Amino acid sequence: MTVSTAKAPAKNAYLAGVRDGWPYIFMVIPFSILFGVVAMDAGLSVGQAMGFTVLVIAGAAQFAALQLMVENAAVPLVLLAALAVNLRMAMYSASLVPYLGAAPLWQRALVAYLNFDQTYMASITRYENRPEMTTDQRFLYFMGVATPIAPVWYAMTLVGIYAGSTIPESWALDFVLPITFLAMVAPMLKSLAHVAAAVVSIIVALALNSLPSGAGLLIAAFCAMCAGAAVETAMERRQ
Amino acid sequence: MTYSDAAIWGIIGCLAVGTFLIRFSFLGMMGDRAMPPIVLRLLRFTPVAVLPGMVAPLVLWPAATGGQPDLVRLIAAAAALGVGYWTRNVVWGILGGVSALYAGLGLTALL
Numbered sequence: 001m002t003v004s005t006a007k008a009p010a011k012n013a014y015l016a017g018v019r020d021g022w023p024y025i026f027m028v029i030p031f032s033i034l035f036g037v038v039a040m041d042a043g044l045s046v047g048q049a050m051g052f053t054v055l056v057i058a059g060a061a062q063f064a065a066l067q068l069m070v071e072n073a074a075v076p077l078v079l080l081a082a083l084a085v086n087l088r089m090a091m092y093s094a095s096l097v098p099y100l101g102a103a104p105l106w107q108r109a110l111v112a113y114l115n116f117d118q119t120y121m122a123s124i125t126r127y128e129n130r131p132e133m134t135t136d137q138r139f140l141y142f143m144g145v146a147t148p149i150a151p152v153w154y155a156m157t158l159v160g161i162y163a164g165s166t167i168p169e170s171w172a173l174d175f176v177l178p179i180t181f182l183a184m185v186a187p188m189l190k191s192l193a194h195v196a197a198a199v200v201s202i203i204v205a206l207a208l209n210s211l212p213s214g215a216g217l218l219i220a221a222f223c224a225m226c227a228g229a230a231v232e233t234a235m236e237r238r239q
Numbered sequence: 240m241t242y243s244d245a246a247i248w249g250i251i252g253c254l255a256v257g258t259f260l261i262r263f264s265f266l267g268m269m270g271d272r273a274m275p276p277i278v279l280r281l282l283r284f285t286p287v288a289v290l291p292g293m294v295a296p297l298v299l300w301p302a303a304t305g306g307q308p309d310l311v312r313l314i315a316a317a318a319a320l321g322v323g324y325w326t327r328n329v330v331w332g333i334l335g336g337v338s339a340l341y342a343g344l345g346l347t348a349l350l
Contacts, residue, residue, distance in 0.1 A: 023330045026337075043240040048247050055255035065254060072241050078250055083257045088289050094265035094274075095282035101271035108270075112263035121286055122329075128283075169303070175312055175340055178297040179319040183332025185290040186323025197284045198291040205292030206299065217292050224288030225281045232280065 013137035017144020020126065024118040024145075025152045027180035030173035031059050032153045036160020037167075038063065042070045046161055053157040057150070058116060060214075061085040085214040088221060092120040099127045100142070102135045111139065114146040121184050192235065197228030311343030 032053065039049035044066075052062050065082035073081075092115055100111060122145045127138055167173070189195050201224035208216030242250075274282075298316040300306040318339035323332025 023333060026333060044247065045244075048244075048251060051248070051251045052254075055251060056258050058258050061254065061258065065250065069240055069242065069247075069250070075242075075246060075250060079253050079257065082254050083261065086258050086261050088293075089258075089262045090264050091282070091285045091289065093262055093267075094269075094278075095285040096266050097269045097271075097274060098279060098282075100266060101269055105267070108266050109263060112266055113259060115262040115266075117290075121290070124286055172303060172312075172340060172344055174303045175297075175301065175315065176337065178294045178301075178312075179315060179336035179340065180329075180333050181290050181294045182298075182316055182319040183323040183329050183336060185287060185294075186320045186332050187327040187329065188287050189324060194284065194287045197287045201288050201290075201292035202295040205295050209296045209300075217289070220292035221285070221288040224292065225284045228284035228288065229277070229280045 013133070014140040014144040014147075016126070017122075017141040018147050019144075020122050021119070021145035022148045024122070024149050024180065027118070027176055028149055028153050029156050030176045032156035033160035033164050033167065034173065035059060035062055035066075036157040036162075037164035038066055039157075040161055040164070042066050046158075049161055050154070050157065054154055056082075057113070057153065058086050058089075059153075064214075081212065084212075084218075087214065087218055089115060089120075091221060092124075095124060096120070099124075099133075099138050100135060103139050107139045111142050114142070114150060117181070118149055118184075119145045121188075125188065191232070193228045193232035196231040197224040200224040200227040311340065311347060314343055315340035 035053065036049060039052065044052075052065075056062055056065075061082040064085045065078050068078045068081055093112065096111070096115070100108060103111070119142060123138070123142045126141055127133060133141070185198065189198060201220050204220035204223045205217055208219055210216075211219075294316075298312065299308055301309055301312050303309075304312070315336050319332050319336025322335030323329060326332065
């Protein structure tokens with residue numbers, strides 16, 4: 001008797017995603033609460049704050065937009081600044097093509113809506129480590145990672161809106177974000193080329209920190225990708 | 240803030256559409272067309288090229304201390320990176336960093 005197990009691995013891919021996604025809620029919780037607080041301080045209505053969180057679903061860009069709105073900047077300037085912060089996600093989008101390009105359009109659209117730092121980093125790590133995954137499994141894994149993160153992002157913004165101002169500053173919740181990003185990147189430093197890319201990224205980003213709205217980060221990321229590829233090519237030649 | 244409600248919703252709508260299009264861009268339009276090997280090689284470094292540059296200013300010049308470098312936060316950052324690298328595990332890295340942060344903040348408060 002042959003029992004079809006075709007469904008099992010796909011379901012496992014989703015569950016594996018959920019398992020790998022939940023730690024990121026520790027980073028999403030303070031970040032989303034903080035957005036709720038700042039949005040109320042800025043004078044947005046509850047609906048508008050939630051509109052940002054659900055429709056835009058990009059923390060750093062939301063903060064950038066709010067900051068300029070508080071200063072009553074011209075609308076095109078607000079849009080440009082916030083979208084520039086998000087431009088790094090075009091790089092994420094491109095780097096997912098080899099793994100998810102063959103998926104149906106609706107799946108790619110859903111991935112695009114949920115393609116933020118945490119879901120992208122967790123998924124790309126899994127895809128690189130498991131080249132045998134099918135496109136279907138990769139899609140399910142991505143959805144699995146997003147499953148604990150996105151609802152928490154929405155819900156905790158609401159908590160920030162109503163209760164956020166009671167959280168003491170001494171909890172230093174601001175620093176949970178850099179800590180989580182560092183914990184995310186550390187396991188990815190698996191070769192000299194990756195370390196070279198990271199070091200170049202840091203140096204250029206710090207040097208260009210005064211440029212507006214993530215422009216420095218974009219240049220730093222591009223320099224770092226070139227550095228990583230160059231070191232990798234040089235090491236392959238030597239072997 | 241002096242925008243009208245309509246203007247605020249306009250900003251939210253434009254940002255929602257614009258952000259989606261940025262995220263959809265390559266994945267949506269390239270589909271499964273093959274990319275040149277050199278582009279693939281560059282893209283493989285995307286995560287390690289973006290994250291360190293994004294975090295470095297936050298670690299070195301934290302907003303919470305008015306942009307002044309802070310020893311406790313520097314140690315916490317080093318702990319997150321070190322534990323994450325050593326264990327190859329994101330959760331342990333986060334725990335290492337957060338433990339170091341609160342141990343440091345607690346010690347500073349006592350002294």
